[in-house]
Amino acid sequence: MSVTAAKGFTAAGIAAGIKENGNPDLALVVNNGPRLAAAGVFTSNRVKAAPVLWSEQVLKGGLVSAVVLNSGGANACTGPQGFQDTHATAEKVAATLGLNAGEIAVASTGLIGVTLPMDKLLPGVDQAAAALSEHGGEKAAIAIKTTDSVHKTAVVQKDGWAVGGMAKGAGMLAPGLATMLVVLTTDADLDSAALDGALRAATRTTFDRVDSDGCMSTNDTVLLLASGASQVAPAHDEFAEAVRAVCDDLARQLIGDAEGASKDIRIEVINAASEDDAVEVGRSIARNNLLKCAIHGEDPNWGRVLSAIGTTAAAFDPNQLNVAINGVWVCKNGSVSEDRDLVDMRYREVRITADLAAGTTEPVVIWANDLTADYVHENSAYSS
Amino acid sequence: MSVTAAKGFTAAGIAAGIKENGNPDLALVVNNGPRLAAAGVFTSNRVKAAPVLWSEQVLKGGLVSAVVLNSGGANACTGPQGFQDTHATAEKVAATLGLNAGEIAVASTGLIGVTLPMDKLLPGVDQAAAALSEHGGEKAAIAIKTTDSVHKTAVVQKDGWAVGGMAKGAGMLAPGLATMLVVLTTDADLDSAALDGALRAATRTTFDRVDSDGCMSTNDTVLLLASGASQVAPAHDEFAEAVRAVCDDLARQLIGDAEGASKDIRIEVINAASEDDAVEVGRSIARNNLLKCAIHGEDPNWGRVLSAIGTTAAAFDPNQLNVAINGVWVCKNGSVSEDRDLVDMRYREVRITADLAAGTTEPVVIWANDLTADYVHENSAYSS
Known part of the structure; x- marks a missing residue:
């Protein structure tokens, strides 16, 4: 059609x-x-x-x-x-x-x-x-x-x-x-x-x-x-x-259908002070190569999410950040919370929720992919 | 010592x-x-x-x-x-x-x-x-x-x-x-x-x-x-x-000694209008995953350099950009120039020169690495 x-x-x-x-x-x-x-x-x-x-x-x-x-x-x-x-x-x-x-x-x-x-x-x-x-x-x-x-x-x-x-x-x-x-x-x-x-x-x-x-x-x-x-x-x-x-x-x-990807990552930023803040945070998470590798390895490495949030100018208090991966709140108030072993990452879609606890902006969703050896192979040889 | x-x-x-x-x-x-x-x-x-x-x-x-x-x-x-x-x-x-x-x-x-x-x-x-x-x-x-x-x-x-x-x-x-x-x-x-x-x-x-x-x-x-x-x-x-x-x-x-890297990339930005411009351009090139993959594949893909420069706010005219890889000016005036097959990329150090033709600022050098399957492997499994 x-x-x-x-x-x-x-x-x-x-x-x-x-x-x-x-x-x-x-x-x-x-x-x-x-x-x-x-x-x-x-x-x-x-x-x-x-x-x-x-x-x-x-x-x-x-x-x-x-x-x-x-x-x-x-x-x-x-x-x-x-x-x-x-x-x-x-x-x-x-x-x-x-x-x-x-x-x-x-x-x-x-x-x-x-x-x-x-x-x-x-x-x-x-x-x-x-x-x-x-x-x-x-x-x-x-x-x-x-x-x-x-x-x-x-x-x-x-x-x-x-x-x-x-x-x-x-x-x-x-x-x-x-x-x-x-x-x-x-x-x-x-x-x-x-x-x-x-x-x-x-x-x-x-x-x-x-x-x-x-x-x-x-x-x-x-x-x-x-x-x-x-x-x-x-x-x-x-x-x-x-x-x-x-x-x-x-x-x-x-x-x-992204090149070499094995995971689709749905990053939802909630409770931001503004839509711009939410987009900036979502994009910073989306572009973090170390996090993208961790997701590829099915490792719920929430420290890399916080590290990515920390590079933005968005309004937040590091001690009030909460992060969920596939619904498990692995980080609350900027620190260790629920057991990361509870996170099931076997499926292609991975959901990351970043709660900035800084406002009441409607949730913003950014989509990203993981970083894989296949992406490297495809893009180190691409010439057509 | x-x-x-x-x-x-x-x-x-x-x-x-x-x-x-x-x-x-x-x-x-x-x-x-x-x-x-x-x-x-x-x-x-x-x-x-x-x-x-x-x-x-x-x-x-x-x-x-x-x-x-x-x-x-x-x-x-x-x-x-x-x-x-x-x-x-x-x-x-x-x-x-x-x-x-x-x-x-x-x-x-x-x-x-x-x-x-x-x-x-x-x-x-x-x-x-x-x-x-x-x-x-x-x-x-x-x-x-x-x-x-x-x-x-x-x-x-x-x-x-x-x-x-x-x-x-x-x-x-x-x-x-x-x-x-x-x-x-x-x-x-x-x-x-x-x-x-x-x-x-x-x-x-x-x-x-x-x-x-x-x-x-x-x-x-x-x-x-x-x-x-x-x-x-x-x-x-x-x-x-x-x-x-x-x-x-x-x-x-x-x-x-960067994780998984096979190349060290020396990015020199010359003729920028300001030092800030030069750093912004150098960093944008340094962070371009597609270029990092190309360098890994020893592919002098200067189009990805221009694409990275184009995302910055630095002063430049797209039709006056020049790019050399390992001394070969593969791009002049924003377009095809010397034969890319002349670029020898067998060595670990790769030199990219980005000429913004926009000013007389002293050259700025940013160092980066290529993106490799080994980087992905190391960082999808890192937990210690």
Whole structure:
């Protein structure tokens, strides 16, 4: 279903030969209207890939008729040539489909610092255009995979309208705004301002709270396209919740497929003085390599949680901190409490609760992964 | 030589039984004067171990007659009992040696969240006191090891006076002020204010610029003790440089012995707009797990360097960044430059130069390690 779950969209995913192994590497998502409304959020990394620089400009117009995505190369740190290649890709899609190049978003993923093989990519656009279908969402999701072991899609069906999406991402997952390629579509009849509000609210509490390895990508792109084909204009809150649910589902899938990971770590920060404090503490815990190793070893090493909290500027008293791992309060008032041997860590999901005892802020959840030898192996050899 | 290289000091290292494996675990360093001047810097982690809280108070007086250090337990996150145990340790040393407990610094290292076996530690103080010797520096350095594969000492001999020291540290190495236990001694005839100035200046550009794994300890302690026994009062600059040289030597030894590491990474940031910018950029590169994996795999993946720089707030233009790895400028003006295959990464030391092209600040060097499967193995099983 993916990006073609909502009415008014066609998609395709094909192998253009950008990847040397012959796997699918080019996806096309087309909004057939009647609306062409769109919103987008992009990496906050200041080193931005050429397609991000291009698509940021496109999105300023609030109209996107098509998105062309490639895996097999990030087109980041590729200088003026890289930007010309992105531009040429958009022009090619425009010429092939009879669209305006200024309304075509481009997204790329793969190795940084390598230019794209345009002699393969441009003919691939013809191939993808010929394959466009209302059932093409699955293939598009497959074509944007890099080190992903599975493709990732999600759909929320509502009364007469839907929000669907696809995502890729398995490493370099630590959002500045988002840390992966995501295309969401809806047939709701909404303008780009409504989409933008819903998308920013959704990413703030979903993709922005995923932190697999602390490394922010140069290519993060999350797009939301609306076709209006349902002729239904849902209420703001209902639409925003549907977008949030799809983002949350995809974000959870990203963590579940993180490179080399054996555990998904759900870090919940409670009783913080502010939401910012809670996010800072959650992220500090999420990025602590020693804790990530301990979780991998199924060692409920709460000392490393406290050590991570202690590096933040959040409001708390070290003597009032409480920590639970999988529901067992191993640390109370900053010191030893329940027996750590009671913690059962055999399952993939590990829940850490950090109680700052400093306020009444709503709980904040950050998702992370453990650190494994497989992560090291995969990322010491990655070059495609 | 270690802490007994300077005149006026005795030291000992013995096995008190704190470690279950019977290895040495208790060290004593005594300043026999005539001066008892001292300075110290401690972790900036807000979760501080009991011995840090104690020793911070002791150092406020500027006088330290003895330092007692134990491995086998960090006495961190141990609540009021932990602080009582530290106090009792200082009192025991005071009673045994006829000193003032308020002038005895205490340092501990090992697992967080476990109280110390005082029934073994206190008799160990008697044993250590009996073993005190002008040749005890080496044994003291051995007794403070945890996961360290070697003990670490350094000495600078000057004209009539000396600065010597010992350090322990192999993981949780990312200084807020320092990230390990270090005791430096000198027989220079200087007061605590002079020591403090030299020590803070030295740690700022040595221990503070070591970042093995991004994890800041709860127990970091760096002490500098002066006996005055040489009856020489060196000039400020000469003394400061000697302290800096010993700190630099020990810091380099810490990186060289980091848990599981196969590479020592020297990150030099040049042409930054400010020293703060340079440190921020160097630290961001040092903490990038994907880059650390690439270095482990001997992959000159400069895209990950740019990606790390891009997450900072430092002044730079992405299109003017230059990066060299082992002297080969693989990235110029933010894009592909010299052939990455020219980079020879077979040796343990890897040099990354990041040219921000944003100013004329003196180069700043941060030391880091690669990320390896051995690091994961060691830290997923660590419990002693």
